Every structure is written in C-alpha cells, then in structure tokens.
Amino acid sequence: MRKRAFGRWYARQFWERPKRPIRKSGMSERTFNRRLSNWEARIRYRVCRISRIRKCMEDFKQYPQPHRHKIAKFDLILQALYGSTGNHGAFFLFPIILALELAQSCTMFVANRAVPYPRRDVSQKPGNTAQSGKHPVFAEYLLFLFLNRDDREQISGDLQEEFLTSVVPKFGVKRARLWYWVQTITTILRRNRIGRWLLTSGGMIGLGHWLWRKMIELS
Amino acid sequence: MQMDELQRLGPFEELVLLALVRLRTNAYGVTIRREIVKRTGKEVSFGAVYTTLDRLEAKGYVSSKWGESTPERGGRAKRYFVIEAPGRRALNSAHDILIKMAAGVSYA
Numbered sequence: 001m002r003k004r005a006f007g008r009w010y011a012r013q014f015w016e017r018p019k020r021p022i023r024k025s026g027m028s029e030r031t032f033n034r035r036l037s038n039w040e041a042r043i044r045y046r047v048c049r050i051s052r053i054r055k056c057m058e059d060f061k062q063y064p065q066p067h068r069h070k071i072a073k074f075d076l077i078l079q080a081l082y083g084s085t086g087n088h089g090a091f092f093l094f095p096i097i098l099a100l101e102l103a104q105s106c107t108m109f110v111a112n113r114a115v116p117y118p119r120r121d122v123s124q125k126p127g128n129t130a131q132s133g134k135h136p137v138f139a140e141y142l143l144f145l146f147l148n149r150d151d152r153e154q155i156s157g158d159l160q161e162e163f164l165t166s167v168v169p170k171f172g173v174k175r176a177r178l179w180y181w182v183q184t185i186t187t188i189l190r191r192n193r194i195g196r197w198l199l200t201s202g203g204m205i206g207l208g209h210w211l212w213r214k215m216i217e218l219s
Numbered sequence: 220m221q222m223d224e225l226q227r228l229g230p231f232e233e234l235v236l237l238a239l240v241r242l243r244t245n246a247y248g249v250t251i252r253r254e255i256v257k258r259t260g261k262e263v264s265f266g267a268v269y270t271t272l273d274r275l276e277a278k279g280y281v282s283s284k285w286g287e288s289t290p291e292r293g294g295r296a297k298r299y300f301v302i303e304a305p306g307r308r309a310l311n312s313a314h315d316i317l318i319k320m321a322a323g324v325s326y327a
Contacts, residue, residue, distance in 0.1 A: 150298075155265055157288075157295030158248035162265075164291045166253075183264060190266030 018042045135163050136177050139184040146192045155191070159183055228309050232280075234259065235271045236310045239281060239302040247286065247297040272300055280306030 021035040143156050159180060167176040189195035198207070228236075238254040239246045252268050255261070275281045286297040302310075 151269065153295050154248055154298045155269060157292035157297065158252075158265055160295070161249050161289070161292045162252075183266075186264040187266035187269075190264065190270050 017046065134168065134173050134177070135160055135180050136184075139181050142188065143184055146188045146195070148191075151187075151191055155187055159187075228313050229271075231267070231271055232275060233310065233313055235268065235275065236280065236302055236306055239300055239306075240310070244299070244301070246300045251300070275306065276300075278305070279303060280309060 018039055021032065021039055023032045140156055140160075143159075144152050147155060163176055163180050167179050170176075171179070189199055234255050235251065238251045238258075241254055242250050248265055248268060251272075252263055252265060255263050255268070272281060272283075276283060281300050281302055283298050283300045286299045288294050288296045
C-alpha cells in the first residue's frame with residue numbers, strides 16, 4: 001500500500017468522525033442494525049479517547065514549566081497510540097509504548113523532584129497574553145539550558161518583560177528579537193561558568209597556548 | 220575597615236549600589252538596568268547586572284527576596300534587591316574619597 005493511501009486509510013479508521021451508516025435498498029435489517037451498533041461503539045470510543053487526551057492536558061498543567069513540554073509530549077504520544085490503535089494495535093506497538101512509558105516515568109520523577117519555586121500562575125503563562133509568542137523561544141531554551149535554576153527564573157523573566165514593555169514598542173518585533181538574541185548570548189557568556197572562563201583573558205590565553213602546543217606537536 | 224571595603228568596590232558595583240539606593244523597594248533586574256542605562260547612557264547587559272549583584276550579595280552589601288509574578292514576565296517571579304548597611308557604608312566611603320580627591324582640582 002502506498003504511503004499516502006495508507007495515511008488516508010489510517011485517518012479514516014481512527015481519527016475521522018465515523019459516518020452514520022445509511023440503509024441502502026436491499027440491505028437486511030439485521031445487517032443495518034449491526035452496522036449501526038458498530039458505528040455507535042466507534043463514536044463512544046472516540047469520545048472516550050478525546051476526553052482522555054483532555055484529562056492528560058489538564059494533569060500536565062500542574063507541573064513546572066521546564067518539564068511540561070516533555071510530559072505533554074510523552075502523554076500525547078501515548079494517548080494517541082492507545083487511542084488510535086486500540087487493544088489489537090497496542091500488542092504490536094508494545095515495545096514502543098513500553099519505552100515511552102519508561103521515558104515518561106523518568107520525566108515525571110524529575111518533575112516531582114524539582115525544587116518548588118514561587119509557583120507560576122497558569123493564567124499568566126506566555127500563551128495566555130495578547131503579545132505572546134513573539135520572543136525567540138529557542139533563545140529562551142538556550143537560557144534554560146546554560147543557566148542555573150535561579151537565573152532561569154529571574155533572567156528569562158527580565159528579558160521577556162524588557163522585550164515586551166520596552167524594546168518591541170520602541171524598535172518593532174524583528175529588531176527586538178535580535179536584541180533578545182544578543183542579550184541571551186551575552187548573558188550566557190557572563191553567567192555560565194565555561195562562558196566566563198572563555199571571556200576572561202586567562203581562558204583565552206590558555207586556549208591559545210593549548211592550540212599552539214597542538215600545532216607544534218602536529219608539525 | 221573602610222579602606223578595605225573601598226578596595227573591594229568596583230566602578231560598576233558603585234553604579235549598581237547607587238541604582239539600588241535610588242530605586243528603594245522597586246529594585247529588580249529590569250529597573251536596575253534601566254536606571255543605569257538612563258543615568259549613564261551606556262548599554263548594560265542583564266548578565267553584567269546580575270553578576271555584580273551576586274558579587275555584592277556575597278559580600279553582604281545587598282540582600283534579595285523573591286517577589287510576585289506578572290503576565291508580561293510570562294508568569295515568572297521577580298527577585299527584589301535591597302541595599303544593606305555595609306553596602307551603604309562602602310558607598311559613602313567611596314563617595315567621600317572621590318570628593319576629597321576632586322576638591323580644588325580644575326578639570327579644564
């Protein structure tokens with residue numbers, strides 16, 4: 001079966017709302033009733049599946065921001081696998097589901113161990129504000145990756161506040177995004193231990209000396 | 220003691236402490252940086268401000284506490300800084316020395 005055709009078949013089977021069967025001429029009542037009950041069961045199953053995904057989304061809002069995306073990702077993949085394939089599919093996808101369950105458990109374990117910060121108000125998260133999504137998310141991720149826990153909270157918040165309240169109204173979104181990137185890089189260089197080492201003259205001299213030695217060894 | 224404190228206070232540290240004095244209770248990263256940029260006209264990065272604040276906190280010149288979160292910060296909490304008595308003393312002694320050195324000198 002071709003890839004696209006398989007995709008359509010898969011979507012029809014599991015994700016599209018099933019069409020109510022029509023009784024055609026010549027169709028026996030018994031056949032029609034069987035198809036009708038089958039259709040009702042599929043509708044019930046679909047509603048149940050959607051409510052499970054919704055519940056999972058509600059649950060993940062309780063976790064701190066850095067872990068939410070991971071938890072949501074694992075949960076949604078799991079729910080989609082369970083929901084779309086049903087019991088028969090779960091048998092074939094057992095190794096994948098097991099691996100995902102393990103990964104999700106690890107993520108939840110780390111999330112539960114996270115030090116409680118002043119908890120964020122869910123109604124105030126970036127997605128709920130009018131000007132959301134304009135700051136570079138990857139830059140924020142770099143800050144999360146390279147800064148310590150205190151700095152993640154305060155510097156990310158400060159950068160976002162300055163970005164929205166001062167830089168965007170003054171220079172526009174494009175230039176403000178560039179400003180955000182420059183601030184991110186300079187902040188990481190100053191606040192990260194390796195970045196600080198590279199910035200200091202000793203670090204640069206040390207690096208130059210090491211490179212010089214390697215060049216001499218090679219030649 | 221005063222001389223010892225003065226030796227440990229750099230020019231940027233003085234600027235940050237003066238900004239804290241000016242801002243009083245509303246001193247957190249954004250406002251401190253804005254105050255320095257506004258008064259000196261020089262661009263300063265958040266990294267530099269926080270590195271200096273950490274150093275001053277380690278010396279006991281400033282103290283910090285976590286504050287409230289706002290929507291424009293993406294729900295993240297602010298960290299407010301307050302200047303402490305040793306910080307004020309160090310700032311005063313630095314200021315006095317500068318005034319003494321500048322007294323009676325013509326710059327023209």
